[in-house]
Amino acid sequence: MYRYDEFDRAFLQDRNREFRAQVSRRLAGELTEDEFKPLRLMNGLYLQLHAYMLRIAVPYGAMTSRQLRQLGYIARRWDKGFGHWTTRQNIQFNWIKLIDVPDILEALAEVDMHAIQTSGNCIRNVTSDPFAGAAADEIEDPRIWAEVLRQWSTNHPEFTYLPRKFKFAVTGALQDRAAIAFHDIGIRILGGPNATKGFRIFVGGGQGRTPYVAQEMKAFLPQENLLSYLEAMLRVYNLHGRRDNIYKARIKILVNAIGVDEYRRQVEEEWQRIRAEGADLPAEEIDRIRAHFLAPDLAARPLDAAAFAKARSEDADFDRWVRRNVVAHKNPDYAIVSIAFKEPGRPPGDATADEMESVADAADRYSRGEVRVTYTQNLILPHVARADLIDLYEDLKSAGLAGGNTDLITDIIACPGLDYCNLANARSIPIAQAITERFADPQRAEDIGELRLNISGCINACGHHHAGHIGILGVDKKGTEHYQITLGGSAADNASVGTILGPSFPAEELPAAIENIVDTYLARRTGGETFLATYARVGANPFKEALYGTR
Amino acid sequence: MARVDLKSASPAAPPMHGILELAVTATREERAAAVEAARESGKSIAIHFAKFNDGRGFSVARVLRSEHGFTGEILATGHTIPDQALHLLRCGFDVVEMSDPTRLPQWKKSLESCWRAYQTAARNPLAMRREAARKKIRNPRELEEAA
Numbered sequence: 001m002y003r004y005d006e007f008d009r010a011f012l013q014d015r016n017r018e019f020r021a022q023v024s025r026r027l028a029g030e031l032t033e034d035e036f037k038p039l040r041l042m043n044g045l046y047l048q049l050h051a052y053m054l055r056i057a058v059p060y061g062a063m064t065s066r067q068l069r070q071l072g073y074i075a076r077r078w079d080k081g082f083g084h085w086t087t088r089q090n091i092q093f094n095w096i097k098l099i100d101v102p103d104i105l106e107a108l109a110e111v112d113m114h115a116i117q118t119s120g121n122c123i124r125n126v127t128s129d130p131f132a133g134a135a136a137d138e139i140e141d142p143r144i145w146a147e148v149l150r151q152w153s154t155n156h157p158e159f160t161y162l163p164r165k166f167k168f169a170v171t172g173a174l175q176d177r178a179a180i181a182f183h184d185i186g187i188r189i190l191g192g193p194n195a196t197k198g199f200r201i202f203v204g205g206g207q208g209r210t211p212y213v214a215q216e217m218k219a220f221l222p223q224e225n226l227l228s229y230l231e232a233m234l235r236v237y238n239l240h241g242r243r244d245n246i247y248k249a250r251i252k253i254l255v256n257a258i259g260v261d262e263y264r265r266q267v268e269e270e271w272q273r274i275r276a277e278g279a280d281l282p283a284e285e286i287d288r289i290r291a292h293f294l295a296p297d298l299a300a301r302p303l304d305a306a307a308f309a310k311a312r313s314e315d316a317d318f319d320r321w322v323r324r325n326v327v328a329h330k331n332p333d334y335a336i337v338s339i340a341f342k343e344p345g346r347p348p349g350d351a352t353a354d355e356m357e358s359v360a361d362a363a364d365r366y367s368r369g370e371v372r373v374t375y376t377q378n379l380i381l382p383h384v385a386r387a388d389l390i391d392l393y394e395d396l397k398s399a400g401l402a403g404g405n406t407d408l409i410t411d412i413i414a415c416p417g418l419d420y421c422n423l424a425n426a427r428s429i430p431i432a433q434a435i436t437e438r439f440a441d442p443q444r445a446e447d448i449g450e451l452r453l454n455i456s457g458c459i460n461a462c463g464h465h466h467a468g469h470i471g472i473l474g475v476d477k478k479g480t481e482h483y484q485i486t487l488g489g490s491a492a493d494n495a496s497v498g499t500i501l502g503p504s505f506p507a508e509e510l511p512a513a514i515e516n517i518v519d520t521y522l523a524r525r526t527g528g529e530t531f532l533a534t535y536a537r538v539g540a541n542p543f544k545e546a547l548y549g550t551r
Numbered sequence: 552m553a554r555v556d557l558k559s560a561s562p563a564a565p566p567m568h569g570i571l572e573l574a575v576t577a578t579r580e581e582r583a584a585a586v587e588a589a590r591e592s593g594k595s596i597a598i599h600f601a602k603f604n605d606g607r608g609f610s611v612a613r614v615l616r617s618e619h620g621f622t623g624e625i626l627a628t629g630h631t632i633p634d635q636a637l638h639l640l641r642c643g644f645d646v647v648e649m650s651d652p653t654r655l656p657q658w659k660k661s662l663e664s665c666w667r668a669y670q671t672a673a674r675n676p677l678a679m680r681r682e683a684a685r686k687k688i689r690n691p692r693e694l695e696e697a698a
Contacts, residue, residue: 007683011667018664022634030657035632038604121604151669151680157641158613158672161606227670238610239575273618279671285681 001064001370002147002292004112012109015116015155019043020102027099042122042160044115045101049422052096055118056108060128060146060170061089061373063113065360068371070111072356078104083356085341085349087413087464088167089127089373090118094420121249122160123153123234126168129177130372133293134382136330140189140197141293142172145226148281148289152227159234163241164249166234167206179375181205181214181495182467184251185233190220198222203233203263204255207461211497212252215260217267224286228279232271236263296368301333301385311390318393320442321404326389335386337367339379339396340403340411344436347429348414349377358399366392375464376413376452378406403442409451409518410436413464417457417474418481424457426474426481431455431510438511439518448518451531454489467491469532470517471498472510483510485517487543488535499540502548513547520546553652554626557640560659566624566646568593573615575599575607582611586619595646596621600629609642616643616673633657637665643673 004012019039026036040046046053056071071091075083078100079093086092096104108114118125126146133141149168153159159166169178172189180186186202199221205214221229240258242248255263312319325338339359341349351359359379363371366388367381374380384392396402405411412435415421417428432455439445454468458475465471471486482504489498505513518531520543525534535543556563571594573585589596596615598608608627615621627639627647633654639647640662649655668677 005683007667007678007680011665011669014665014667018634018661021660021664025657031632035603035634039634121606154669155665156670157638157668158609159606160638161604161609161635163606235610235614239607243605243607277617277671282681 001062002059002143002289009109009112011154012112012114015114016102016105016109019105023098023102038120038161041120042117043101043105044118045096045098046119047422048094048420049418050420051094052098052101053092053094053420054096054101054104054115055086055090055092056113056115057118057125058090058113058373059150060126060132060143061130061375062128062132062143063371063373064111065363065369065371067111067113068356068360068363070107070113072353072360074104074107075353075356077107082350082352084347084416085351085373085377085379087375087377087415087462088118088125089130089375090125091351091373094416116154119165121162121164121166123149123156123162123166123168126150126153126170127178127183127375128170129173130374130380131177131327131336131382132172132372133295134329134334134336135173135177136328137174138172138330139174139191140172141295142170142178142189144286144290144293145172145187145189145199145223146170147292148226148286149230151289152230158231159238162234162238163243164246164251166237166251176493179464179467179491179495182207182211182464182491183214185217185230186214192220192222196222199226201229201233204252204260205495206250206252207464207466208250209247209459209461210250210253211461211466212256213495213497214252215255217260217264224280224283225275227281228275228277229267229271231279232267232274236266236270240266296383298331298334298383298385301387303333303386308386308390317402317404317442318390320446321393321402322389324404324406324408324446329383333385333387335384335389337381337384337389337392338374338406339381339401340405341378341401342405342411342436343400343403344410344440345433347416347419348412348432351379355399355401358395358401362392362395362399365395376407376411378411405442405445407450407452408445409439409448409453409470410445412436412453412455413468414455415457415463417455417463421457421462423460424474425459425476426457426483427507428455428457428463428474431472431474431483431507434507434511435514438515448522449528449530451518452490453514464491465489466497467495468498469530469535470514472514475504477504481507483507485513485547487517487540488532490532501540502544516546517543552648553655555636555647555649555655555658557636557644557647557662560662562655563646566595566626568595570595570597570626572597572599573611575605575611577611582615582619586615586621589621589623593623595624595626597626597628598644600627600631603630603632603635609638612639612643613673633661636661637677640676641668641672641674
């Protein structure tokens with residue numbers, strides 16, 4: 001974990017003091033709402049339907065048990081006792097008062113956390129692989145570079161008033177678990193010749209009303225040139241990205257308007273002029289940051305395989321939890337464990353203060369105090385000894401967090417929707433709950449297999465519906481909430497944008513329509529084929545026929 | 552028009568030899584021509600902010616300093632807010648024409664709001680993260696013990 005020193009703490013104190021003064025000036029009428037808006041946004045503060053929402057950065061989704069406990073404290077003291085894990089690996093609180101925000105930011109600073117650049121037209125919190133530092137297929141820990149980006153982008157003097165928000169994702173493993181193809185800039189760590197490492201850079205991915213899969217920008221960028229190259233990329237965008245229409249202001253629109261080759265030409269030209277200017281970090285500074293992410297010393301903890309097998313055979317729920325929520329760690333004595341926040345009755349990704357504390361306790365006991373947030377709105381314990389899995393499961397069960405449905409149809413990504421958000425056309429949470437109810441039988445959900453179902457309450461696509469194997473989009477049809485279904489999206493390697501299946505459904509008909517799609521898949525799948533594989537093989541027609549009949 | 556000098560955080564005199572306006576949409580060639588003309592005439596280059604959140608002016612000033620090597624005065628005109636003072640200074644602006652002259656005290660305050668920076672810019676008057684590390688490289692193991 002990156003640990004703040006005096007420099008980082010002092011920076012944060014200055015920043016919080018500045019924002020406290022800005023809030024006072026706003027309350028005193030010295031700043032107009034128009035002028036205050038970008039300032040509050042770049043400090044994480046939105047104005048929603050019922051109250052202010054504060055989005056707190058969890059840089060690249062990694063936090064300590066101490067930080068998680070403090071989030072629980074904030075939930076209890078200043079919100080209604082719960083928070084919400086977001087698709088940017090952050091947490092947001094939906095019931096915040098403006099006047100409390102400076103105190104909340106101070107409480108965050110006590111544990112080296114902040115809400116800087118979680119919103120606004122600036123470089124947002126960088127996302128990454130939630131299994132970083134633990135995954136068996138890792139080339140290099142992506143948190144090193146995500147932290148380099150966090151620091152570089154923090155209060156950047158030139159890139160704080162961009163045409164639109166700007167999102168980075170970094171992955172350092174063979175398998176992309178950070179959805180880099182759906183980011184403004186996606187970065188993949190590559191092993192290079194002679195043990196040198198570099199980056200493969202992608203640009204122009206994104207969701208929203210114009211979804212694009214990112215295109216390759218540079219096949220191999222030496223690691224030491226990262227920041228100068230990104231400065232060139234951002235400068236070309238800052239100068240030439242559209243500012244006349246917020247729906248056409250993301251870099252994906254610029255890249256597609258002039259073509260990725262022309263964009264690359266302009267960036268390379270700019271980069272050649274500036275690469276010697278000194279934006280790149282000196283090697284010793286990279287080493288300083290790298291040293292914070294040394295692999296933990298994990299003691300040998302051999303598993304009593306017979307006892308473990310016995311426990312699995314005696315408890316079907318435990319057995320399923322092990323199958324669904326436990327992933328191989330680079331150390332064979334250890335595992336990466338997923339904690340689900342998706343059972344029936346729960347708005348996807350909501351966590352109470354008690355639950356935050358329970359997970360913090362479990363992290364201390366079993367995972368060296370480390371916790372991760374996933375963009376699928378769950379938590380991860382990255383370093384659990386396999387010998388502790390039975391005890392951990394019991395602890396999680398007592399906390400009501402032992403659901404075994406990772407990556408199944410009930411592991412739904414959903415935005416807050418019309419229950420909270422003033423952009424939404426339709427509610428997301430009740431739809432997610434209705435679908436979760438319908439597939440509540442865990443055996444059935446597991447039979448259906450890996451199936452990513454994502455729900456957005458409007459075309460801004462915060463619920464990643466474009467990237468869902470099944471995507472659901474809330475639309476407004478003559479004043480009533482309707483839902484459009486897309487199939488075939490994916491955020492993994494070979495990412496794709498889902499295709500709209502046909503006319504939308506009213507809320508009450510939607511769960512049956514989803515069930516119909518699932519039944520169609522089950523009738524057509526061969527062998528161990530996943531939903532996505534079957535869809536790729538048979539196409540949309542069988543699903544269209546099942547939903548709309550043959551016309 | 553009331554002006555603030557960003558380097559000294561005090562009121563600034565009008566440009567001695569007049570100004571030369573440079574559009575934020577100027578091409579590289581147009582920027583080079585403006586720099587040439589300003590060098591010869593001693594004029595200040597003015598970059599206009601149509602609205603404070605139109606951030607193109609930051610990049611234009613930065614490029615004038617870093618790539619065109621312009622050392623004369625750069626002036627920000629139009630709509631800017633005091634909270635942008637350090638961003639403007641670091642990108643290479645010298646003087647701001649205040650869209651609201653009653654805000655001079657706030658501009659001064661804003662120039663002292665932050666003393667540290669994580670990245671290089673056209674001007675680097677703040678303490679730099681990378682230099683903090685060079686002066687005293689902290690071993691994370693020590694930090695772990697201290698925490």
